[in-house]
Every structure is written in structure tokens, then in C-alpha cells.
Amino acid sequence: MNLVTIDDIRAAADRIAGAATRTPLLTCLWSDPDRPLWLKPENLQPIGAFKIRGAYNAIAKLTDEQRAKGVVAYSSGNHAQAVAYAAKMFGINAWIVVPKDTPQVKVDATRAHGAEVVLSEIGQREAVADEIVAERGAALIPPFDHPDVIAGQGTIGLEIIADLPDVDLVLVPVSGGGLISGVAAAIKALRPTAQVWAVEPELAADTAASLQAGELVSWSVDDRNRTIADGLRSQPSPLTFAHQQAFVDGIVTVSEDEIRETVALLAHKSNLVAEPSGAVATAGYLYRAKELPEGRTVAVVSGGNIDTDLLADLLSR
Amino acid sequence: MNLVTIDDIRAAADRIAGAATRTPLLTCLWSDPDRPLWLKPENLQPIGAFKIRGAYNAIAKLTDEQRAKGVVAYSSGNHAQAVAYAAKMFGINAWIVVPKDTPQVKVDATRAHGAEVVLSEIGQREAVADEIVAERGAALIPPFDHPDVIAGQGTIGLEIIADLPDVDLVLVPVSGGGLISGVAAAIKALRPTAQVWAVEPELAADTAASLQAGELVSWSVDDRNRTIADGLRSQPSPLTFAHQQAFVDGIVTVSEDEIRETVALLAHKSNLVAEPSGAVATAGYLYRAKELPEGRTVAVVSGGNIDTDLLADLLSR
Incomplete structure (x- = not known):
């Protein structure tokens, strides 16, 4: 299987310049001096998450002819926002397929970027997206299972090395695996x-199980x-799992309470609003020190799209 | 009166590189397309506020001999943290004079940077600081009334122009006036x-009164x-007021409720934790549109050191 190369990632960096924010590394005065921590605040991207990097790169790599026919995504989360926003920057159509039970606030957010929201029966998102691809000739932009999406997310790694050339450890949340x-x-x-380590919620630790087994293990x-x-x-998909087997040094899992407490800590001590997924890598730093290598550490804060009521609740505990 | 020059500010930028974070401009998708907004998130500095720029520049400009005798500041807020942190980076002593009634949490934060906290009677901070200067030969680092402090804060302006060369309007909170x-x-x-406009709370609008009168007007x-x-x-001091008369195009004031609502909006829509002072410039953008010039606008989010309970309360309204 062909893995994404540093040349792919450098080319992606050129494409996304000006569309994605060049985020800094943030010094954490509250971190352990033996393992000083910097945060990579991707929650500060225009759509509030790193997903803009991969989505924009994938759309930018389409031919003019392909792009003119528009793009399709199935997602109700940050990837949907990213595709809708990137499509708007290119002035092309975007169809975002979401299940009928998607909260209205997410539907509205996607429409606010000018995308057309297509409601599907539960579990039928992919089929509906495929229909749009067939009928319109639009290009499907997958959330992680695509080399151009992976290369776009990889620009975060380029920036980390540019800003902290002697980094020892990078902590990255893992799910579909495009980011890591x-x-x-x-x-x-x-x-x-x-070293690059993955951090995953205990309650969705299929990647930890897969890396331990040496093959993809499915959780319901x-x-x-x-x-x-x-x-x-x-x-993970076979493509992202192959990258993880090739490049990732280890994985730790964190509990739900640890994730919640880290959301509050990031707001309190680093002035960042992180969504629970965005706090997971920092939770690994805080609560799995004994399992992780020492040294100069970067944690990727992947996104900040949290419901305000939940954030207020987590800050009040 | 000699005003700070662009050469002073460029020299300050060289001095503070590596000590202060090079903050990006953040795109706000929620802003009015006719007057698109970018945020300059100085709440992401190591001590949570822009003050590190001026404090570090002032200490860096001391001679080795001066610096070896240590530095003094009287402040219980962000300037105290900035002086303490910058002194720690230089490996020198810092004495921070605070009134006896200063909350323990602020005293502890200052001590955490290695500074010596000196408690004074209420209203006696300057006198006690002067004693330390006389006894120890330490250098007083004022919070705003000094050209080196002003030049350090000015590096924010350099960065704004570098990132957004065609900016039309910059909104800056005003108090002592070092930042603006x-x-x-x-x-x-x-x-x-x-254009550069100041934004000030209605309840502390002495600068607005002074600019209107053409001379410093004191409020109790x-x-x-x-x-x-x-x-x-x-x-303002005579020095900072002279800069404002020379360079500032106008001033608007915002209400307490507008400040509170903007703290919540910055957390909700831009994933930034701002303290009330840090939200004031953005409140000007949101609530004083008719009084401000149109065009490409930058608002400086000056700091984020807010009590977690207050933040939770503002998010719950």
C-alpha cells in the first residue's frame, strides 16, 4: 500500500496556505518541567477544527473540470463544516449528507457555509452520497480514508517541526486515523x-485493540x-491503519472523567475552548505520564466545537 | 515629548522573539462580511496576556549590570505575572509589590514564577516599590508608563501588518494606554x-473623556x-496620552452587559477564553458598528485570565 510521503505533505502545505490558519505552538507554564508541553491549537482554525486542512487539500487537488461539478461529503461533524467551507472558498457546490436525526444546530451551521444539506434515512448516508456522485458527477471527499486528506492533516506535523525542531514526543488523538x-x-x-503516540478514549479503543492485534479489530x-x-x-481504514503501523510508536487510552477534566483545564490554564475529542491528547499527557516517553512534548488540540452548555457544566464541577 | 518609533518597535520584536508567542490572526466566520473580523489572540501568551511583550522588552533593554540587581513591579494583575515570568527567563530576582488584600490565588500565581511577593498596606504599593529600588538597586518596570514597555506592546502592530497588510481598522482596549x-x-x-480606535468600558471611560477634552481628565x-x-x-500617563493624541483616530465605549456577552461569544464562536478586559475590543466591533469605520478589522483580545467560576456563569446565561 502506498503511504503518504513528505513531498505530498509539503505540496499540501503550499495548497492550504491562506485557507487554513498557521497555528503557533503554545507554551504551557503549568506543564511538568521534565516534560515541557506545547499545545498545537487546531481548535482555532476557521471552522474550529483541523479538518479544514485535509478537506481543502483534497478539493484543491481536483482538476478544474472535476471541481466545477461540486463535492459531496457524508458527516454531521467537523468534516462537514470543513468541506462546506472549503467549497465556498472555491465557489463550487457542496452537498452534505446527514442522517434525519441530526440536530438542527449542526444542519444550520452547515447551511451557513452555503452547502446544500441532504437528509438521509439513518444508516443510508453513504448510499445517498453515492447517488449524488453518480447523478451529478460530484467528487466525494471522505473524512479520512484518502491520501489527499491525510496529506492535508500532515501539514500539522510540518509546522510542529518548524517551530520545535527538537521535539521528542507528539501526542495525537485517534479515530478514523487521518490526522495521526x-x-x-x-x-x-x-x-x-x-516519537508519535496516539491517544484514544477507553470507551472507543478500537485502534488500541487493532495495534495490539496487528490487524484491524472492529468495535460496534x-x-x-x-x-x-x-x-x-x-x-481506521486499511489505509490509515497502514500509516499507523508504519509510523506510530504507541498508544494510550484515557477515561471519560479524564477527558472532561482536561476540557476544563485547557480553558482554565491555557485559555482554549476544546471539545472533548480535542482534549484527548492533552489528557494523555496529564494522566498517562508513566506510560509515555519523557522530553519535549506537543499535544494536538484537534478541535473546539463544544456545546456551550456542556462547556459551562464542565467548568462548574 | 519623544514618542516611540517604528525602529524602537522593530528592535523590541527582535528582543522578544522566542519569549513571547508569535500569535496568528484568527478568521471569524461569524463576522459581518462587509467588515470581516480577525482576532489577535494575546490571551494565548505564556502568562495569558500581552503584558509579556512589554515587560520582557524592558528587562532585555537593561544593561547586564542593572539586570543583575533584579527588577521590581507593583501590580496584582497580568503585568505582575509578566515581570515575574520574564525575570525567571533571565534568571534574575523579581520583587512584586501587592496590597495586603490581594486574593491568595494571584499571590500564588506570582510566586509560582519564582518572584518574591512583597505585601504592602493598601495605597502604599508605589512607596514600597520605591524602597526596594533604593535599597537593592533593582530596576522598576512600570506597567505602561515607559517607552520600552510601549515598544514591546507595539510588536502586536508589526505582526498585524505582516499578516494582514491591507487592514483598515484595528480595535484596541485602553486603560493605562501602553498597549494602544x-x-x-x-x-x-x-x-x-x-485607522486605530480605542475601546473602553463605559464605567471607566476616563480616556474617552480625556481625548474629548484634549487633556488628561481624571476619574476617581x-x-x-x-x-x-x-x-x-x-x-493614561502623559506619555501614553501623547501617543494616543498623535496616533489614535477615535474611541468608543461599551457597556458591562456587552462585555459579558462578548466573553461568552468568544468562547462559543472562536474557542477563545477571554477575560472581560480581553473581550472589550471585540465588544466594540459587535455593538458599535455604526460608530466605527468599515472594512477589514482586527480586534486585539488582550488577555484571558478570568476566574473559572465567572466564565462558567457567563456561559450559562
Whole structure:
């Protein structure tokens, strides 16, 4: 299987410049001096999550002719926002397929970017998206299972090395695996001695099980949906799992309470609003120190799209 | 009176590189397309506020001999944290004079940076600081009334122009005036057609009164202390007022409720935790559109050191 290369990621960086925000690394004065921590705040991207990098890169790589026919995504989360927003920047149509039971607030957010929201029966999202592809000739932009999406997310790794060339450890949340695949490919190409570790919710730890087994292990949707980290309920594809087997050094899992407490800590001590999925890597730093390598550490804060009531609740505990 | 020059500010930028975070401009998809908004998130600095820029520059400009004797500041807020943290980076002593009634949490935060906290009688902070200067030969680092502090804060203006060369309007909170003096000096030197406007709480609007009168108008401490924006309760000095008269195009004031609502909006829509003082410029953008010039606008989010209970309360309204 062909893995994404550092050249793919560098080309993606050129494409997304100006569309995605070049986020800084944030010093954490509250971190352990023996393992100083920097945060990579992807919650500050225009749509509030790293997903804009991969979505924009994938759309930018289409031919003019392909792109003119529009793009399709099936997602009700950050990837949907990313595809809708990137399509708007290119001035093309976007169809976002979401299940009928999607909260109105998410439907409205997607429409606000100018995308057309297509409601589907539960469990029929992919089939409906395929119909649009067939009828319209539109291009499907998958949330993680595509080299151009992985290369786009990998630009985060480029930026980490540019800002902290002697980084020792990079912590990345894992779900479908597009983010960690790209980041790890970049880090290992530019600084092979740095380690890249995945962090996953205990209640959706299919990737941990898969890496331990050496093959993809499937968890039921119901099991994965138990975690509060609603952006981390997907499973790797063969493509993203191959990247993880090649480039990822280890994985730790964190509890629901640890995720909740980390959302509050990031707001309190680093002035960042993170969604639960976005707090998972930092939770790994805080609560799994004994399992992780020491040294100069970066945690990716992957997104910040949290319901205000939930955030207020987590801050009040 | 000599005003800070663009050369002073450029030299400050070289000094603070690596100590202060190079913050990006954040795109706000929720802003009015006719007057698109970018945020300059200084709440993401290591100590949670822009003050690190001026404090670090002032200490870096001391001679080795001066610096070895240590530094003194009187403040219980963000400037105290900034001086303590910058002194720690230089490996020198810092004495921070605070009134006896300062909350223990602020005393502890200052001590955590390695500074010595000196408790004074209420209203005696300056006198006690002067004693330390006389006895120890330490250098006093004032919160705003010093050209090196102003030049340090001005590096924010350099960065705004570098990232958004065609900016039309920059909104800056005002209190003692160190921040807006530096930012306005930089903006007017690099892009004279851009406007710089101050934003001030209605309940501490001494600067608005002064600019209107054409001379410094004093408000009582009790009056200024009414605002929830506890970082904006100081008054300009002759030095900072001269910069404002030279470089600032206008001023608007915002209400307490507008400040509170903007704290919640910044958390909800831009994933930033801002303290009330840090939300004031964005409140001007949101609630004073008719009084402000149109065009490409930047609002400086000056700090994020808000009590977690207050933040939870503002998010729950």
C-alpha cells in the first residue's frame, strides 16, 4: 500500500496556505518541567477544527473540470463544516449528507457555509452520497480514508517541526486515523528520533485493540458511541491503519472523567475552548505520564466545537 | 515629548522573539462580511496576556549590570505575572509589590514564577516599590508608563501588518494606554491609511473623556473600579496620552452587559477564553458598528485570565 510521503505533505502545505490558519505552538507554564508541553491549537482554525486542512487539500487537488461539478461529503461533524467551507472558498457546490436525526444546530451551521444539506434515512448516508456522485458527477471527499486528506492533516506535523525542531514526543488523538497518519508521516520523515503516540478514549479503543492485534479489530457502533468524545467514534481504514503501523510508536487510552477534566483545564490554564475529542491528547499527557516517553512534548488540540452548555457544566464541577 | 518609533518597535520584536508567542490572526466566520473580523489572540501568551511583550522588552533593554540587581513591579494583575515570568527567563530576582488584600490565588500565581511577593498596606504599593529600588538597586518596570514597555506592546502592530497588510481598522482596549500607544505607533508608521480606535468600558471611560477634552481628565479610583474589566481600571500617563493624541483616530465605549456577552461569544464562536478586559475590543466591533469605520478589522483580545467560576456563569446565561 502506498503511504503518504513528505513531498505530498509539503505540496499540501503550499495548497492550504491562506485557507487554513498557521497555528503557533503554545507554551504551557503549568506543564511538568521534565516534560515541557506545547499545545498545537487546531481548535482555532476557521471552522474550529483541523479538518479544514485535509478537506481543502483534497478539493484543491481536483482538476478544474472535476471541481466545477461540486463535492459531496457524508458527516454531521467537523468534516462537514470543513468541506462546506472549503467549497465556498472555491465557489463550487457542496452537498452534505446527514442522517434525519441530526440536530438542527449542526444542519444550520452547515447551511451557513452555503452547502446544500441532504437528509438521509439513518444508516443510508453513504448510499445517498453515492447517488449524488453518480447523478451529478460530484467528487466525494471522505473524512479520512484518502491520501489527499491525510496529506492535508500532515501539514500539522510540518509546522510542529518548524517551530520545535527538537521535539521528542507528539501526542495525537485517534479515530478514523487521518490526522495521526499525516502528522506521523511528517514527523518521522523530518525527525525520525521523535516519537508519535496516539491517544484514544477507553470507551472507543478500537485502534488500541487493532495495534495490539496487528490487524484491524472492529468495535460496534454502539460501543464506540459511548464516549463523550463525539469526534472520535470512527474506526481506521486499511489505509490509515497502514500509516499507523508504519509510523506510530504507541498508544494510550484515557477515561471519560479524564477527558472532561482536561476540557476544563485547557480553558482554565491555557485559555482554549476544546471539545472533548480535542482534549484527548492533552489528557494523555496529564494522566498517562508513566506510560509515555519523557522530553519535549506537543499535544494536538484537534478541535473546539463544544456545546456551550456542556462547556459551562464542565467548568462548574 | 519623544514618542516611540517604528525602529524602537522593530528592535523590541527582535528582543522578544522566542519569549513571547508569535500569535496568528484568527478568521471569524461569524463576522459581518462587509467588515470581516480577525482576532489577535494575546490571551494565548505564556502568562495569558500581552503584558509579556512589554515587560520582557524592558528587562532585555537593561544593561547586564542593572539586570543583575533584579527588577521590581507593583501590580496584582497580568503585568505582575509578566515581570515575574520574564525575570525567571533571565534568571534574575523579581520583587512584586501587592496590597495586603490581594486574593491568595494571584499571590500564588506570582510566586509560582519564582518572584518574591512583597505585601504592602493598601495605597502604599508605589512607596514600597520605591524602597526596594533604593535599597537593592533593582530596576522598576512600570506597567505602561515607559517607552520600552510601549515598544514591546507595539510588536502586536508589526505582526498585524505582516499578516494582514491591507487592514483598515484595528480595535484596541485602553486603560493605562501602553498597549494602544505601541500598536497605534506601529500601524500608523506602516499603514497610515489604517485607522486605530480605542475601546473602553463605559464605567471607566476616563480616556474617552480625556481625548474629548484634549487633556488628561481624571476619574476617581472608585468610579473606575466599577467595571468588570479589571484590567482596564488604570488611567493614561502623559506619555501614553501623547501617543494616543498623535496616533489614535477615535474611541468608543461599551457597556458591562456587552462585555459579558462578548466573553461568552468568544468562547462559543472562536474557542477563545477571554477575560472581560480581553473581550472589550471585540465588544466594540459587535455593538458599535455604526460608530466605527468599515472594512477589514482586527480586534486585539488582550488577555484571558478570568476566574473559572465567572466564565462558567457567563456561559450559562
